Amino acid sequence: MTDIEPIAVEVAYALPKKQKLLSVLVKPGTTALQAAQQSGITQFFPELDLTTASMGIFGQTLGVKGLAPPESYAMQAGERVEIYRPLISDPKEVRKRVAARQKAAAEKAGVDK
Template sequence: MGGDRLQVEVAFALPAKQRLVALEVPEGTTARQAVALANLPQLFPELPEDTFNKAPLGIFGKALRNPETHTLRTGDRVEVYRPLEIDPKAARLERAKRQASGQ
């Protein structure tokens, strides 16, 4: 291992604002640690800091089950997922109700 450094990215997006933070991290860095190093609360001051501390994470669109223990490889892009504002099933039901009442 001996002090190797990895090139990774951390991504987070809101509907109107996105950020991709390039980082050089020590080998053995976990996905959760990379998010902390990206300092997203400073880039998104409008959100509570907990947004990033507890958010689900993924690598290139694949959700991580254990981001606290998942070690990164060079080239990984850690994605910070926002919580759903509405359940997708509930949203489909609402759309169906609106369409039915509009006919």
């Protein structure tokens, strides 16, 4: 029987004023979710629920655009699991509000001339 060499991966999570990047050795075939769990990241961020958090690998969100979800994506040596915070507001809605304010300001400026 041969020994299986572990692979090195990283797990990252960041809040506005606190960030953590952890290196962890895992068995080949370990999923992104398992790597995050094995890293112990929740010791630093107890409010973090890894089972519901969005995750990605180097900016590619897992579970979309053909990538497997975190619970089935098999990590490769040197990859970094990024755990994403939930969005505070929908970027599309923010852009709509800004455009509406700009339009209203332009209309008001046109009236004031």
